[in-house]
Amino acid sequence: xxxxxxxxxxYPKPESVYIEMDxxxxxxxxxxxxxxxxxxVASAVxxxxxxxxxxxxxxxxxxxxxxxxxxxxxxxxxxxxxSLSPGDHVITTCMxxxxxxxxxxxxxxxxxxxxxxxxxxxxxxxxxxxxxxSINKRTKLIVCTLSSNVNGIIMPVEEIGKIAQNxxxxxxxxxxQGLGSVELDVNRVHADMVAFPGHKGLLGxxxxxxxxxxxxxxxxxxxxxxxxSRSELLYQPEIMPDKLESGTLNTPGIAGLGAGLEFILxxxxxxxxxxKDELTVRLFDGISRINNIKMFSPENMEENSGIVAxxxxxxxxxxxxxxxxxxxxxxxxxGLHCAPLAHSHFKTIKSGIVRLSVGCFNTNDEVDFAxxxxxxxxxxxxx
Amino acid sequence: xxxxxxxxxxYPKPESVYIEMDxxxxxxxxxxxxxxxxxxVASAVxxxxxxxxxxxxxxxxxxxxxxxxxxxxxxxxxxxxxSLSPGDHVITTCMxxxxxxxxxxxxxxxxxxxxxxxxxxxxxxxxxxxxxxSINKRTKLIVCTLSSNVNGIIMPVEEIGKIAQNxxxxxxxxxxQGLGSVELDVNRVHADMVAFPGHKGLLGxxxxxxxxxxxxxxxxxxxxxxxxSRSELLYQPEIMPDKLESGTLNTPGIAGLGAGLEFILxxxxxxxxxxKDELTVRLFDGISRINNIKMFSPENMEENSGIVAxxxxxxxxxxxxxxxxxxxxxxxxxGLHCAPLAHSHFKTIKSGIVRLSVGCFNTNDEVDFAxxxxxxxxxxxxx
Numbered sequence: 001x002x003x004x005x006x007x008x009x010x011y012p013k014p015e016s017v018y019i020e021m022d023x024x025x026x027x028x029x030x031x032x033x034x035x036x037x038x039x040x041v042a043s044a045v046x047x048x049x050x051x052x053x054x055x056x057x058x059x060x061x062x063x064x065x066x067x068x069x070x071x072x073x074x075x076x077x078x079x080x081x082x083s084l085s086p087g088d089h090v091i092t093t094c095m096x097x098x099x100x101x102x103x104x105x106x107x108x109x110x111x112x113x114x115x116x117x118x119x120x121x122x123x124x125x126x127x128x129x130x131x132x133x134s135i136n137k138r139t140k141l142i143v144c145t146l147s148s149n150v151n152g153i154i155m156p157v158e159e160i161g162k163i164a165q166n167x168x169x170x171x172x173x174x175x176x177q178g179l180g181s182v183e184l185d186v187n188r189v190h191a192d193m194v195a196f197p198g199h200k201g202l203l204g205x206x207x208x209x210x211x212x213x214x215x216x217x218x219x220x221x222x223x224x225x226x227x228x229s230r231s232e233l234l235y236q237p238e239i240m241p242d243k244l245e246s247g248t249l250n251t252p253g254i255a256g257l258g259a260g261l262e263f264i265l266x267x268x269x270x271x272x273x274x275x276k277d278e279l280t281v282r283l284f285d286g287i288s289r290i291n292n293i294k295m296f297s298p299e300n301m302e303e304n305s306g307i308v309a310x311x312x313x314x315x316x317x318x319x320x321x322x323x324x325x326x327x328x329x330x331x332x333x334x335g336l337h338c339a340p341l342a343h344s345h346f347k348t349i350k351s352g353i354v355r356l357s358v359g360c361f362n363t364n365d366e367v368d369f370a371x372x373x374x375x376x377x378x379x380x381x382x383x
Numbered sequence: 384x385x386x387x388x389x390x391x392x393x394y395p396k397p398e399s400v401y402i403e404m405d406x407x408x409x410x411x412x413x414x415x416x417x418x419x420x421x422x423x424v425a426s427a428v429x430x431x432x433x434x435x436x437x438x439x440x441x442x443x444x445x446x447x448x449x450x451x452x453x454x455x456x457x458x459x460x461x462x463x464x465x466s467l468s469p470g471d472h473v474i475t476t477c478m479x480x481x482x483x484x485x486x487x488x489x490x491x492x493x494x495x496x497x498x499x500x501x502x503x504x505x506x507x508x509x510x511x512x513x514x515x516x517s518i519n520k521r522t523k524l525i526v527c528t529l530s531s532n533v534n535g536i537i538m539p540v541e542e543i544g545k546i547a548q549n550x551x552x553x554x555x556x557x558x559x560q561g562l563g564s565v566e567l568d569v570n571r572v573h574a575d576m577v578a579f580p581g582h583k584g585l586l587g588x589x590x591x592x593x594x595x596x597x598x599x600x601x602x603x604x605x606x607x608x609x610x611x612s613r614s615e616l617l618y619q620p621e622i623m624p625d626k627l628e629s630g631t632l633n634t635p636g637i638a639g640l641g642a643g644l645e646f647i648l649x650x651x652x653x654x655x656x657x658x659k660d661e662l663t664v665r666l667f668d669g670i671s672r673i674n675n676i677k678m679f680s681p682e683n684m685e686e687n688s689g690i691v692a693x694x695x696x697x698x699x700x701x702x703x704x705x706x707x708x709x710x711x712x713x714x715x716x717x718g719l720h721c722a723p724l725a726h727s728h729f730k731t732i733k734s735g736i737v738r739l740s741v742g743c744f745n746t747n748d749e750v751d752f753a754x755x756x757x758x759x760x761x762x763x764x765x766x
Contacts, residue, residue, distance in 0.1 A: 005413060005420065009414050017408070021635075030386075036708065073606060074630060099607075102608055106618060199631060205408060205633075206632065222605060224460065224485035224489055234724075252588050331413065331418070338417075349615060
């Protein structure tokens, strides 16, 4: 089996992730921050360790400004719904995931929020000046993905951040794709908020994610409940990260994420990026040489986070992925990847797109086998 | 180490939970419901299996009416915030957790919802007639816990359900405490919604939980995002369970929860309840014989879900738990247990309460050692 669906969930994880999760579950998994007994403290230490590793990765000064969530979707909903009010204007791009688009469209429809969606070129490149031109005096927030989950295009998040900063506008980055191999320094990109999942490039398990919130930003929480802090209060405490972390945390998941982050910090982002770039270039070159193929991903690895998106002309993406799975045991993703605006932009709403996404544990042999398999499938359609 | 903090997180889990989670992570953990490849399908099967086991446990006809959440807090926030509108009246009890109280108090303060909080007797017993008397023509929702997380008192959820049904009022049960050993048949108790965590009595890992929503109820979702279904829509699809399950699910956690549920369904709730009752009776009897002790839990096991709550008179609960942990390696919980209304009721806001909560894997020897240890600690304060 060849796994090329790392943009959905990275697989496999470093061995240390499996070991740490099992160790946590079997030996110390109590409630972090709720009790003072030894297991509860050990759980809190695991959570804190992971929080500090994320802070290190993103160059965040105080790790307490990071709240853990179940996935990036929760983090994005907290950031978007917790910061916008009726009358506010928000700018985003046509390359965003439904975890950004659906909350924004709902606020637009029911809560008096105005929405501008900036378009892109044929490879999904957004011009920061288009964002600048969309700013008006009610603009409260700019939301942009670090990298598209459809075709891997890396966004000009630093340039957009400068525009946001110069105009005093809050800036939220959806770091779901790319984080772990694409550098993200919250200060350099002037991000006020960064939402991230744990189960993709950070090499942790599903059920983890988080939201960094700059100390200047005061969000309304999405959920309220037990925080283990100020339990006597009948309202949510304002203290971070508790304010956005109601209910029992996923300690084994967060411990596993900590091991994933340790792997990344030890190896270094550059090394992981280099490995992914080599695999992606090889895959891109091989597939683009096949006849009757349309490529949607950028060829230059400086603007690609590790995705090769393509279609065999005239063939539905689900058919291609079905054959890759059934005949060649290659696991990849067809359809719309929960990003309908990008597919409208690429004119692929009906066909979807075949998406191959590499991880740092893929091999050249796997890539070569995938290219050969796609070649054979494409030939089948020429007959 | 003796673990008596099962009301926070059950520990240990059945061996099958550890095995299933590790197997999931190592062999098939892709995105359930997102792709059609073999691993994605295997993940979807794991999620469906767990969903069906919960349905079996709660006697829910169609398992698709259960959405997975990260914990009970998320489920309660979805149920409460998604069902109430300005002008609505809601009734709850003084024995609720902050995961019920804080969302309700916030809706009362900012969203024009009216709130009635029904009191209880000295052991936290709520009279269903007090709930009936609080009903007015704007009453939209009744929220009640299955069992108190402070002292274990089991609530008259069936009688309250009948009152809710007779008055055409939505009924939400917080099944955080007791589920897995206390019987809960959604039809018999007339529950419209049931929120539950996976990591307590259901013997699954942290990071799991869910919400059952009767097909008659249409909730507004708390979060919007990718659902893997109807990806072309810019708004959240109405289909359950997707509507309330945005973003990647915690597949390894849900697989582990499935193993926990399998253990419960195989052994039977009655057997687990019997074991917990025996341990709780033994613990209760032993502690109540110690001089200078005030008991807060009900003695009759028919109305206790497995908690022995007490204080050594005049001694702060955190001091007692500290000694139990440091001197005797007994893990239990002090403080307010995120239920301030119950502590106001018991007049223990300052001292907190010492809470020992048994699980089905505790032994008589552990219980006896805990009793001896508490006896020694209590003697220390008499000098």
